[in-house]
Amino acid sequence: MSRPRRRALVLAAGFGRRLRPLTAALPKPLLPVAGRPLVAWTLDALVAAGCEGIALNLHHQGEAIAAALGTQHRGVPLHYSREPEILGTLGAVWPLRDFLGAADEVLIVNGDSLCRWPFRALAARHRRTGAAATLLVADRADPAAFGGGIALARDGRVLAFRSAALVTGLARRRRVFAGAQIWRPELLARVGEGYADTVEALYQPLLAAGEPLQTLATRRPWHDLGTPARYLAGALAWGLAGLPPGGVRRGPGATIARGARVRRSVLEAGAAVATGARVEGSLLLPGARVEAGARVTGAIVGPGIEVAPGTVVAGELLTAGPDGPPLATPLDSV
Structure with a gap:
């Protein structure tokens, strides 16, 4: 059996408002971490997970990111999607639908997260469950510090997003989204043009329609570097x-x-x-x-x-x- 073709999008367009004034001149993906740009650690992990191509969406200080990273990372081509107006976490997918649609599995990763990413384990979990999407969640992070977290069933299925929906009595636990997700490419057809948020415009309608969303919990250290x-x-x-x-x-x-x-x-x-x-x-x-x-x-x-x-x-x-x-x-x- 041949290996699945895997492509990725790293979300790198954000303004980094909570990190200002540091990010006024230095975009968040280029913040130094142990001698390298933050995003380089994620690119390493995507290459190690077998991605054949990696896209980054750009807006705030976007040309600085492209200049720092170049056209490839460890031999894997980098593709830049420039957004004259910022498109949000889901809207960023629309201009890349052809690039991402050529893959069997689509990884989407937040550019301001730091983790020893378990991308292969996430992909394996995704294939086993047959979910529309599978999200990485952090076992050790405090949901109260991240808007209440995600409500999960005992088997890891997503029951609800964000605090307003966490009242369901079926929820056995809450976990924090750790900034990485993998999709079936069929989800790309649900993405429209323009600004959109992934939870509001995709995941909540999927849950309402009974489509399964799954998770993989990791105990690896995870850091959201947004403040x-x-x-x-x-x-x-x-x-x-x-x-x-x-x-x-x-x-x-x-x-x-x-x-x-x-x-x-x-x-x-x-x-x-x-x-x-x-x-x-x-x-x-x-x-x-x-x-x-x-x-x-x-x-x-x-x-x-x-x-x-x-x-x-x-x-x-x-x-x-x-x-x-x-x-x-x-x-x-x-």
């Missing part, structure tokens, strides 16, 4: 994986001066910590500098930003100000 606090948590978890407690990851050219103290932090390429400075539980993006005697705790220091000598930064995102000092945004403000 500054979640970006910090995900970048640290990913970057420090495998290191001893208190370990530090340094990217190319990153430096820590003698007499500085750095713990449980990630320093991206070219970041620097000066003598007498203290950095803990923080992410220093490319070219960031923490000067002598400064204290940085539980924070993100944006690209090229300098933390002045003696400054104390705690629980904040530092980005370039309109003129003068860096702009400080509390991580928990979103």
